[in-house]
Amino acid sequence: MTQEERNSGYYHEERETASEEAWRAYHERRLRGLAEHAYQFAPAVTALFDRAGVKPHEIDSLEALQKLPVTTKTDLARLQAENPPFGGFLAVPVNQLKRIFMSPGPIYDPQGKSNGFWGWSEGFYAAGFRAGDVVINTFGYQMTPAGLMFEESLLDLNCCVIPTGVGNTETQVKIMKDLGVTGFVGMASFLRKIGQTARAEGLDPRRDLSLEIGYVAAEILTDSLRNEVQDMFGMQLHQGYGTADCGCLAYECREAAGMHFTANAYIEILDPRTREVMGPGEPGEVVVTLFNTTYPLIRFATGDLSAYTIEPCACGRTAPRLTRIMGRVDQVTKVKGMFVHPQQAQGVIAKFPGVAKFQIVVTRENEVDRMLFKLEMAETPGAGFIEEISQAIQDGIKLRPELEIVAPGTIGEGAELIVDERTWE
Numbered sequence: 563m564t565q566e567e568r569n570s571g572y573y574h575e576e577r578e579t580a581s582e583e584a585w586r587a588y589h590e591r592r593l594r595g596l597a598e599h600a601y602q603f604a605p606a607v608t609a610l611f612d613r614a615g616v617k618p619h620e621i622d623s624l625e626a627l628q629k630l631p632v633t634t635k636t637d638l639a640r641l642q643a644e645n646p647p648f649g650g651f652l653a654v655p656v657n658q659l660k661r662i663f664m665s666p667g668p669i670y671d672p673q674g675k676s677n678g679f680w681g682w683s684e685g686f687y688a689a690g691f692r693a694g695d696v697v698i699n700t701f702g703y704q705m706t707p708a709g710l711m712f713e714e715s716l717l718d719l720n721c722c723v724i725p726t727g728v729g730n731t732e733t734q735v736k737i738m739k740d741l742g743v744t745g746f747v748g749m750a751s752f753l754r755k756i757g758q759t760a761r762a763e764g765l766d767p768r769r770d771l772s773l774e775i776g777y778v779a780a781e782i783l784t785d786s787l788r789n790e791v792q793d794m795f796g797m798q799l800h801q802g803y804g805t806a807d808c809g810c811l812a813y814e815c816r817e818a819a820g821m822h823f824t825a826n827a828y829i830e831i832l833d834p835r836t837r838e839v840m841g842p843g844e845p846g847e848v849v850v851t852l853f854n855t856t857y858p859l860i861r862f863a864t865g866d867l868s869a870y871t872i873e874p875c876a877c878g879r880t881a882p883r884l885t886r887i888m889g890r891v892d893q894v895t896k897v898k899g900m901f902v903h904p905q906q907a908q909g910v911i912a913k914f915p916g917v918a919k920f921q922i923v924v925t926r927e928n929e930v931d932r933m934l935f936k937l938e939m940a941e942t943p944g945a946g947f948i949e950e951i952s953q954a955i956q957d958g959i960k961l962r963p964e965l966e967i968v969a970p971g972t973i974g975e976g977a978e979l980i981v982d983e984r985t986w987e
């Protein structure tokens with residue numbers, strides 16, 4: 563199949579290309595229905611509304627949702643432990659579910675009986691998966707939902723699925739070769755490992771394997787890893803973003819310039835501390851209200867840090883896009899009002915191979931935050947290095963750093979990437 567064929571069309575054209583007004587009307591209609599339904603059938607949601615002094619009919623706009631508190635993953639684990647198995651969020655009897663999973667936490671994740679429960683199909687379609695693809699699904703099929711969650715959408719698109727699960731790289735190579743596998747689902751780092759195994763066996767993954775498309779999730783996909791894997795196999799790689807509790811939340815289109823919000827949820831980006839609603843380009847926590855009548859999580863804080871854009875996308879889809887996932891909220895440090903995350907800093911520093919190690923030290927003097935990048939060099943820096951890296955950090959993190967080149971061995975093995983030495987009296 564040509565890339566052009568894979569890159570054209572929509573899974574649900576009307577919904578994916580809706581005007582801003584239609585998009586808002588659709589979301590507000592779903593939200594109103596959800597509030598009424600969840601209040602009636604999910605005791606934890608009833609309690610949440612009552613505590614906030616809000617009646618379901620008052621949730622009549624996207625903005626009105628802000629009247630309700632946020633539920634964190636920690637809250638969910640606690641509520642489930644107090645009131646097993648689902649903490650009162652389940653809106654159907656347990657024995658009416660299709661499947662029940664258990665994720666680390668521990669958290670129970672329900673799957674309802676409706677088709678497309680996890681909502682990944684439009685993401686797979688946008689990534690180029692089509693009927694007739696033969697796909698290895700390398701996510702786990704036990705306890706956690708990942709394997710079956712993705713399989714459902716592959717079957718929905720009439721792909722043939724080989725449930726290979728985790729590990730066994732040599733067997734994965736054999737299967738790919740014997741069965742003419744065209745699609746991969748799993749983690750990008752694992753696909754690279756499969757490619758390396760194939761090469762070690764004397765195969766050329768581009769010539770001897772038939773991989774054309776891949777869908778990756780569950781880890782942060784750097785540009786360098788994406789490029790390396792795409793080049794290794796001569797394939798297109800796309801990523802999606804979701805969680806075990808929520809299913810698909812956002813997915814890449816052919817442009818691979820951010821991940822479009824799913825129409826199955828309303829997504830907000832909130833300041834992790836103040837819960838203030840953030841605008842386009844402002845980093846914050848991904849908070850989800852699932853249009854799910856089985857498991858209606860309302861303002862569920864995922865713990866993931868991201869930002870979104872409303873710039874038009876050349877693919878024609880109109881939903882806003884998460885620009886990228888920057889890491890976990892609990893690892894973030896706020897410096898001069900900006901969030902700084904270890905992964906974000908790593909992404910910037912990775913562009914300078916001459917830097918062997920780095921560490922950020924945050925201090926506060928005279929009520930002003932200071933951010934010092936300590937750099938251990940693998941090679942003597944050339945002229946202009948300080949200027950270039952300083953600019954790159956400013957572009958990537960939106961803060962002007964102080965820089966110090968330190969002697970090799972100064973930054974200990976496994977040291978924290980961000981050390982916050984501020985004291986707050």
Ligand SMILES: [Zn+2]
Binds near residue numbers: 815822875876877878
């Ligand atoms: Zn797009």
